Amino acid sequence: QQPVQSPQAVILREGEDAVINCSSSKALYSVHWYRQKHGEAPVFLMILLKGGEQKGHEKISASFNEKKQQSSLYLTASQLSYSGTYFCGTSNLISSGSARQLTFGSGTQLTVLP
Amino acid sequence: DAGVIQSPRHEVTEMGQEVTLRCKPISGHDYLFWYRQTMMRGLELLIYFNNNVPIDDSGMPEDRFSAKMPNASFSTLKIQPSEPRDSAVYFCASSWTGESGYTFGSGTRLTVV
Numbered sequence: 001q002q003p004v005q006s007p008q009a010v011i012l013r014e015g016e017d018a019v020i021n022c023s024s025s026k027a028l029y030s031v032h033w034y035r036q037k038h039g040e041a042p043v044f045l046m047i048l049l050k051g052g053e054q055k056g057h058e059k060i061s062a063s064f065n066e067k068k069q070q071s072s073l074y075l076t077a078s079q080l081s082y083s084g085t086y087f088c089g090t091s092n093l094i095s096s097g098s099a100r101q102l103t104f105g106s107g108t109q110l111t112v113l114p
Numbered sequence: 115d116a117g118v119i120q121s122p123r124h125e126v127t128e129m130g131q132e133v134t135l136r137c138k139p140i141s142g143h144d145y146l147f148w149y150r151q152t153m154m155r156g157l158e159l160l161i162y163f164n165n166n167v168p169i170d171d172s173g174m175p176e177d178r179f180s181a182k183m184p185n186a187s188f189s190t191l192k193i194q195p196s197e198p199r200d201s202a203v204y205f206c207a208s209s210w211t212g213e214s215g216y217t218f219g220s221g222t223r224l225t226v227v
Contacts (some may be wrong), residue, residue, distance in 0.1 A: 002156070012166070030213060032215055032216070034215075034216075040220070041205060041218035041219060041221055042157070042205075042216075042218050042219050044183055044215030044216060044217065045215075045217055046215075047214070049213055062167060073122070087157065089157075089216075099211075100145055100162065100169075101147065101159050101162050101169075101170060102147075102159070102216070103159065104149075105156075106156045106158040107156065
């Protein structure tokens with residue numbers, strides 16, 4: 001089942017912050033975050049594993065709340081280069097071990113204006 | 115490494131024709147995934163392989179679609195016969211065993227007229 005992302009779109013000015021949320025109705029094993037620019041392939045940003053953690057770089061980070069089956073991506077002091085569509089991809093535990101395949105959300109379109 | 119290589123980048127074909135999409139994963143990656151992206155349905159997993167073996171093909175829409183991975187460095191996705199509703203961008207991605215991100219190829223934009 002596809003994870004739900006919110007918001008669908010967000011417009012920012014350079015230097016502003018944004019939060020993108022991803023929630024699932026199923027128990028999650030891992031959450032991936034990707035950014036896709038128009039006409040290009042998705043690019044991997046980070047992965048979070050069950051256990052509830054936060055990771056990332058100084059300005060782009062993410063958290064994973066295993067109990068709530070949610071992840072959030074935080075973009076701080078946004079830059080023009082942050083514009084694009086952000087996807088979360090989730091994997092679930094299956095009886096035979098960790099599931100490798102990701103189910104992607106519908107994406108959040110982020111536009112950063114000068 | 116050159117990354118995941120897909121060919122062709124663009125394909126325009128007539129309805130009813132056979133279409134073959136190709137993918138070369140990153141050397142050493144043991145997982146290979148085929149995804150399809152459309153505005154309406156987003157990124158959909160079609161099939162994935164582990165060590166050249168198909169693991170889950172439940173996303174393949176119909177018998178018209180087939181995928182093979184004859185060796186660790188090559189995979190194909192074939193559509194026969196093609197239909198206009200197959201028009202989409204088809205991505206191939208690969209990854210390591212364990213918890214690592216996917217590396218996507220540049221994609222093949224397929225248009226069936």
